[in-house]
Amino acid sequence: MRAWQVSELGEPRDVLRLVDIAEPEPAAGQLAVRVLGAAANFPDVLMCRGEYQVKPPLPFTPGVELCGEVVATGEGVTNIATGDRVLGGGSLPHGGFADYALMAAESTFAAPDSLSDAEASAFYIGYQTGWFGLHRRAQLRAGETLLVHAAAGGVGSAAIQLGKAAGARVIGVVGGEAKAEVARALGADIVIDRRREDFVAVVKEATGGRGADVIYDPVGGEVYQRSTKCIAFEGRILVVGFAGGQIQSAALNHALVKNYSILGLHWGLYAARDPESIPACHKALTEMAAAGSIKPMVSERLSLEQVADGVQRLADGATVGRVAFVA
Numbered sequence: 001m002r003a004w005q006v007s008e009l010g011e012p013r014d015v016l017r018l019v020d021i022a023e024p025e026p027a028a029g030q031l032a033v034r035v036l037g038a039a040a041n042f043p044d045v046l047m048c049r050g051e052y053q054v055k056p057p058l059p060f061t062p063g064v065e066l067c068g069e070v071v072a073t074g075e076g077v078t079n080i081a082t083g084d085r086v087l088g089g090g091s092l093p094h095g096g097f098a099d100y101a102l103m104a105a106e107s108t109f110a111a112p113d114s115l116s117d118a119e120a121s122a123f124y125i126g127y128q129t130g131w132f133g134l135h136r137r138a139q140l141r142a143g144e145t146l147l148v149h150a151a152a153g154g155v156g157s158a159a160i161q162l163g164k165a166a167g168a169r170v171i172g173v174v175g176g177e178a179k180a181e182v183a184r185a186l187g188a189d190i191v192i193d194r195r196r197e198d199f200v201a202v203v204k205e206a207t208g209g210r211g212a213d214v215i216y217d218p219v220g221g222e223v224y225q226r227s228t229k230c231i232a233f234e235g236r237i238l239v240v241g242f243a244g245g246q247i248q249s250a251a252l253n254h255a256l257v258k259n260y261s262i263l264g265l266h267w268g269l270y271a272a273r274d275p276e277s278i279p280a281c282h283k284a285l286t287e288m289a290a291a292g293s294i295k296p297m298v299s300e301r302l303s304l305e306q307v308a309d310g311v312q313r314l315a316d317g318a319t320v321g322r323v324a325f326v327a
Ligand SMILES: NC(=O)c1ccc[n+]([C@@H]2O[C@H](COP(=O)([O-])OP(=O)(O)OC[C@H]3O[C@@H](n4cnc5c(N)ncnc54)[C@H](OP(=O)(O)O)[C@@H]3O)[C@@H](O)[C@H]2O)c1
Pocket: 040, 041, 042, 043, 125, 126, 129, 149, 150, 151, 152, 153, 154, 155, 156, 173, 174, 175, 176, 179, 218, 219, 239, 240, 241, 242, 243, 244, 245, 265, 266, 267, 268, 314, 315, 316, 317, 318, 319, 320, 321
């Protein structure tokens, strides 16, 4: 079968190689799938660079999120059968950027009928992260103001939709006019192009000086530091990621004097710490997708040959929504 492989670490375009390898066999608790769709995620970029918290052994095939048709199940798998259309995480070193991939049965779910293969391939990480961040960690309430950074991106686009579905007023921050169009189309009430406007001033003006109740930050660095200037009394800043490349430090005296909370979010940890919460979240999200209140925005459907280019453009901040390999 064809698979993209990383044998040495570096920028995606330099280290991803399309090779022919044997189809992977599922071990106990795993399933093998024919890949129907695989969405590119920032962790794929970070893994190519060797900068992610998970460091798969070399060589590995990236593709941490996918939709596939089950072709074989390993020992002990009882909840999923051959022929099922499923979505979830790729089990590296055999991730989704290949004709066939492996998945862990415990983190694999039925793909919603309301979503195409491409959409279903982007319905796991960004939406689960948004759900846990906004509801479980930040306790977002209807009527509150939610500020989303990198709002046209994969994680950000899901956060806009989930924020609107929760009844929040959503402000999106993006880099560039084309991305601003995307954030508006996703439902953001106010969109700020960070290249042309100071988001702190716009948020203050839009909230009568109060600031945002919840700030969803997948970018970090200076973006986090500026966010502390427009967080409301008893507001919550969600530390979601560091796509900007800088890991910030927090001034705790500032959090004290302004009465705001800084909430870390590592969605992947819930699978180990509270396994029941992941299928419960998938059920809630599936119902929302069926009702039409959320839907992954897949901006580009790539052939397998185009995957390295797509992952590199994600690394360069040049994509919107999700770019996905579709078989
Ligand atoms: N905490 C968790 O459990 C969790 C789960 C999933 C993902 N994440 C994290 O969430 C972040 C977003 O992931 P994603 O896959 O959805 O990516 P993405 O948001 O689609 O792409 C990253 C975006 O970040 C912005 N950005 C700002 N500075 C950048 C820079 N120097 N280089 C590249 N992009 C830059 C760009 O948007 P603008 O131009 O609009 O600013 C870019 O489009 C990543 O850090 C990822 O690791 C965390």
